[in-house]
Amino acid sequence: MTLLSLNRLTKSFGGLTAVNNVSFQVEGGSIVGLIGPNGAGKTTVFNLITGIYRPNQGEIIFNDGSIVGQPTHRIVSLGIARTFQTIRLFQNLSVLENVLSGCHCRMKSGSLAAMLRLPSQKKEERRAVERALGALTFVGLESQAEQLARNLSYGNQRLLEIARALATEPQLLILDEPAGGMNEQETGALITLIRRLRDRGITVLLIEHDMSLVMRVCERIVVLEYGAKIAEGEPAAIKADPKVIEAYLGTEENE
Template identity: 70%
Template sequence: MSALLEVRGVTKSFGGLTAVSDVTFDVQAGSVVGLIGPNGAGKTTTFNLITGNYRADHGTIRFQDRAIDRMRTHKIVQAGIARTFQNVRLFQQLSAVENVLAGRHCRTRSGALGALLRPPWQVREEREAAARAVDELAFVGLRGRAMELAKNLAYGDQRRLEIARALAADPRLVILDEPAGGMNEQETEELIGLIGRIRARGITILLIEHDMSLVMRACEHIVVLEYGQKIAEGSPAAIQVNPRVIEAYLGTEEV
């Protein structure tokens, strides 16, 4: 059976710099997969290739056995992939619930004419979308802050709000780019629990994360990049003792 996500021989260059070179890996349905590596390893570029922000120079990307490497970003979201970003990207002047509603937009039918005429089906759709947004806020622990402006939320709460917005799009795969960035120890612990609850909903997770404790506890499979190339993949236990991974993170002592 095909993997949910298949990345095959993907390469991306910017001018004379090759950010990702011949990278291949799979993400199985229902799994939590970590994509790790030192700074500049090509992790976020790989995410941007999967989500359509960049187009690969070579290679293919398939999702649910369908080629997505030439699809536009909004079509990839509609196909079932949602993401968060390394740097928080929220509508800072909108409330938390309005931010989540923005993520739900790809699953609604209303357009300009419907907004003007407001037929019964659109009123019902808007009501259902609002209820769903509140449900997702409750799921990530922000139910009591639904009406607060995004800019007034603590940084860790903004991270969780981004996750709620991604979940509102009904994804089969959620891509999390450094979700624990800027979080304290307690917030990181809560994030690990949240990742487990997302998986329990049947949603597959692919994440970049520098917090190795989180990666080792939350992920069942890990892919390691260095200088844009895959240098290892396997279980957390195997990755922890892999000599190439240890060298990539710690370097070797010159004699």
């Protein structure tokens, strides 16, 4: 079943076409990688999916419905969550509160109920804390729930971003360079974590520069260059694709 489908998506900023006529599908329950040299338009694609930018042309279909033009918080409540290339945690909030902020859209009671501390709302608040702790346990940060986010190590801050995104209960989780700044060992743990996410029924779409990670974890890979898709396929095929090799290494001038 196709979960997300981008159809002939185009986005330009002034004279620069950052994303040019890009189409690809993400199947439910799969792990898909989006790769390409710097400036290829990968993050712009993510920003289009999450409604931060509006495409000039093209369609984005999620769960059989178009999400173009929807506000970001609506798209999140439909089931798409993301993390950031540069960490954007709420640094002055505790680890638990960061995750709780992600529970927001799955809770019903309004501000008035919260101000009056109605019993239904208290119960919901308690459930949210349980869910947040569950997400923290999933990434292995439960022992640091009361710390301020800014006191976590870099690798743990990346994990917290994932836990916070999980709290929105996404069907599709978009990871923007999750291994950025991680060492070999942390990257290994991340790969396990991404597989566990998939086993939990969450579809993963990721941007990553660490080729070994992409090749090990992704089932399908989409390659962008200068805003356009130049290849798509399984890792082995992508590795051997001359166009991809050219994009990454440049052409050899003389044989």
